[in-house]
Amino acid sequence: MGLAQNVLDDGLGGIEHNFVTARIEDLVKWARSRSSWGASFGLACCAIEMMGTGASHYDISRFGMEVFRASPRQADIMIVAGRVSQKMAPVLRQVYDQMMEPKWVISMGVCASSGGMFNNYAIVQGVDQIVPVDVYAPGCPPTPETLIHAIETLHQLIEDGEIMRRREATGSGAGIELSAEAPATSPVVIGSK
Amino acid sequence: MSDGVETAEQTVATLHGCPLIDSHGQQVLLVPRESYVSVVKSLLVDGYDMCIDLTGIDYLNMPHRKVGAGVQPERFEVVVNLLSLTHRQRIRLRVQVPESDAVLPSLFDIHPGTEAHERETYDMFGITFDGHPDMTRILMPEDWHGHPLRKDYDQGSIPVQFKGSHS
Amino acid sequence: MSTVISAGTNEGGQELRSRSELTAKELFREVGSVLRLSEAEAAKLAEVQTEAPEDQTMIINMGPQHPSTHGVLRLMLELQGETVLRCKPIIGYLHTGMEKTGESLTYMQGGTNVTRMDYLSPLNNELVFSLAVEKLLGIDGDIPERAVWMRMLLSELNRMSSHLLFLATNGMDIGAVSMMLYGWREREEVLRFFQKVTGLRMNHNFIRPGGLAADLPAGWRDDVLEILENLPSRLEEYDILMTGQPIWRERLQGVGAITAREAMALGATGPILRSTGVPWDLRREMPYLRYDDVEFDVIVGEHGDAYDRYAIRFNEIRESMRIVYQILDRMPSGDYRIQNKKVTPPPRARIDESMEALIHHFKIFTEGFKVPEGEVYVGIESPRGEIGCYIVSDGSSTPYRMHMRAPSFVNIQALPHMMRGGLVADAVAVISSVDPVLGEVDR
Numbered sequence: 001m002g003l004a005q006n007v008l009d010d011g012l013g014g015i016e017h018n019f020v021t022a023r024i025e026d027l028v029k030w031a032r033s034r035s036s037w038g039a040s041f042g043l044a045c046c047a048i049e050m051m052g053t054g055a056s057h058y059d060i061s062r063f064g065m066e067v068f069r070a071s072p073r074q075a076d077i078m079i080v081a082g083r084v085s086q087k088m089a090p091v092l093r094q095v096y097d098q099m100m101e102p103k104w105v106i107s108m109g110v111c112a113s114s115g116g117m118f119n120n121y122a123i124v125q126g127v128d129q130i131v132p133v134d135v136y137a138p139g140c141p142p143t144p145e146t147l148i149h150a151i152e153t154l155h156q157l158i159e160d161g162e163i164m165r166r167r168e169a170t171g172s173g174a175g176i177e178l179s180a181e182a183p184a185t186s187p188v189v190i191g192s193k
Numbered sequence: 194m195s196d197g198v199e200t201a202e203q204t205v206a207t208l209h210g211c212p213l214i215d216s217h218g219q220q221v222l223l224v225p226r227e228s229y230v231s232v233v234k235s236l237l238v239d240g241y242d243m244c245i246d247l248t249g250i251d252y253l254n255m256p257h258r259k260v261g262a263g264v265q266p267e268r269f270e271v272v273v274n275l276l277s278l279t280h281r282q283r284i285r286l287r288v289q290v291p292e293s294d295a296v297l298p299s300l301f302d303i304h305p306g307t308e309a310h311e312r313e314t315y316d317m318f319g320i321t322f323d324g325h326p327d328m329t330r331i332l333m334p335e336d337w338h339g340h341p342l343r344k345d346y347d348q349g350s351i352p353v354q355f356k357g358s359h360s
Numbered sequence: 361m362s363t364v365i366s367a368g369t370n371e372g373g374q375e376l377r378s379r380s381e382l383t384a385k386e387l388f389r390e391v392g393s394v395l396r397l398s399e400a401e402a403a404k405l406a407e408v409q410t411e412a413p414e415d416q417t418m419i420i421n422m423g424p425q426h427p428s429t430h431g432v433l434r435l436m437l438e439l440q441g442e443t444v445l446r447c448k449p450i451i452g453y454l455h456t457g458m459e460k461t462g463e464s465l466t467y468m469q470g471g472t473n474v475t476r477m478d479y480l481s482p483l484n485n486e487l488v489f490s491l492a493v494e495k496l497l498g499i500d501g502d503i504p505e506r507a508v509w510m511r512m513l514l515s516e517l518n519r520m521s522s523h524l525l526f527l528a529t530n531g532m533d534i535g536a537v538s539m540m541l542y543g544w545r546e547r548e549e550v551l552r553f554f555q556k557v558t559g560l561r562m563n564h565n566f567i568r569p570g571g572l573a574a575d576l577p578a579g580w581r582d583d584v585l586e587i588l589e590n591l592p593s594r595l596e597e598y599d600i601l602m603t604g605q606p607i608w609r610e611r612l613q614g615v616g617a618i619t620a621r622e623a624m625a626l627g628a629t630g631p632i633l634r635s636t637g638v639p640w641d642l643r644r645e646m647p648y649l650r651y652d653d654v655e656f657d658v659i660v661g662e663h664g665d666a667y668d669r670y671a672i673r674f675n676e677i678r679e680s681m682r683i684v685y686q687i688l689d690r691m692p693s694g695d696y697r698i699q700n701k702k703v704t705p706p707p708r709a710r711i712d713e714s715m716e717a718l719i720h721h722f723k724i725f726t727e728g729f730k731v732p733e734g735e736v737y738v739g740i741e742s743p744r745g746e747i748g749c750y751i752v753s754d755g756s757s758t759p760y761r762m763h764m765r766a767p768s769f770v771n772i773q774a775l776p777h778m779m780r781g782g783l784v785a786d787a788v789a790v791i792s793s794v795d796p797v798l799g800e801v802d803r
Binding site (some may be wrong): 216239248250251 | 389451452459460464478495533544604624627629638640646737752754761763766769773
């Protein structure tokens, strides 16, 4: 009661110390960064470390991310954990397309970031050839601390609005169109052994 | 001697009509393509009731290899690993498969567990298996061209570029 | 700049053909070899609701991205209502070309490649690769005792961590989601020990041809004892949470049953074969390392269903603990690797003193050691079954052909037989009980 009386007495002059104001944009970004849900896209060994990060010892639940939604429609962050093979690449793109904006991608591990130690016909050399990546987490596999660092970096980027600014400036996504006609074709024959 | 190094195997044992050699203490049976299925059936009767593994090898880069016991080497080889639970013994079969006619009868009717192995051997080497219920690619996408584990199939590495390096 | 990528691969060849196209003989083939089953047995198995007309069945796709599959396994299920009639597992979504890569890596680097196949028990992959290379080199009888016992210790701890992960994922798939957190809690203890010994939590490349990469650190005994002391009470907790619980039993007993003859015909090994009553464990029947010197029991099931497989893996954790206790008592002192200049690098201190040591170190790490011509197959018991390594050498420093016989690759063939006549929810339980690791399925 006394507090409310103070507010009424101060009037407009007391706005600074009686109200908290913010732009809606900032509040939305703050909320988004703290409750982003991951789309489970665990492929290989990195998936085990990702699950380890979600477990009780490293616990990404304190960052709001313990829920890994199976449905891409309900997810915000796609953590590509593991090596992406030629057969899996279209599936990855489909799942990415089904996610609702705003969406972000963390490329976890060296195989997702660049093909890793598997520089051969079977692995896509970097998932950024298929989806636009926001944060790369190196390691083979990255320890849960590395993954948490990557997630926190992404959260900071979301909160700063850096990513939205860039997307508006350059146009959305990686500029890749899907065509149903062109089939998967012959192998990559670049470079020598 | 025409066999060169394999003097130790001159007086080879045979099992079901095929030469039996020793490789680091393991039994290896060199089976010709014609009697492949019948030898596997006879071994099944002998007690080798589990087929553990079936795979292929492309010997393109080893053209002058010696198989042993006077067996003519071909480009491809299919290796079948059988296990006998009662005798606690393994035996390995090596079948030469020529490049021009890379077909082998399927072991699916005797050992249904070879289904996935034979599909993989087809996918990776191009050796087809007669009588297999589903002779399609298993590891590569369905419409892939080429057989990756052949020696004339490039590994597909892309040259890695480092920041600040020339070119 | 836009590029065109196709939206999907043409996987027409992967479809299930409609059942009207199949003759009766083909249908018998779907349930197993006609020669191995008697006609009466095959007819009884094929009788599962085949009178349903074609338009009442539905072919749906489960995966490759799905929370309940252990990695990127795609299943095409033919359903009639909720009942699964036929199932076709489609793999290849994680194909990494490891066997091709293995042909360009030296034998010392080969461990890094091979260890990423079965990423839940990486030390077992490295062990089988090292055993095969040592056999080809002819040094398999000369590995020092300490190295052998260290390998056993790491292999058994790996078996424990893999089975704990099985408990976690099995629990989560059946619905006991808290089991996921508990299983990982124990796993972290074992991984912490691995990090202390090998430097990495996973994919260690620690077991190398000739021995191991380094010796056990000081104080390792206390660390292992700590793990072993905390585990029994936690296992009791999981027993109470799962084993006796009525819902758990209802969901797993009788689900995914397979007979011993079917399992043997399909080449299934490991807990699947042992759950059908066949007491086949390579550590007991065809011992490698010093498994014939330690006492442990081989856990065998009766019914061949998912509950037996769960119970087998659960009790194998206890058996592994028993083995580790014995190893703790009997670990000999000595070298952690063979002192063969051509195979193992010299100790770092010697490189400063001796030119020869420097040259050997250089040659081993750049060019690799040469292995005489020959071919060999070695099989060991991994947590999933028999893992085998078949190496063909042409005398150079890289393998000519390196093939791994992956247990999950073969065990997945048993899935259609286990799921037949069950419900879709049971399909999830069955996959979970087979415990496939797609890294080794697809290699």
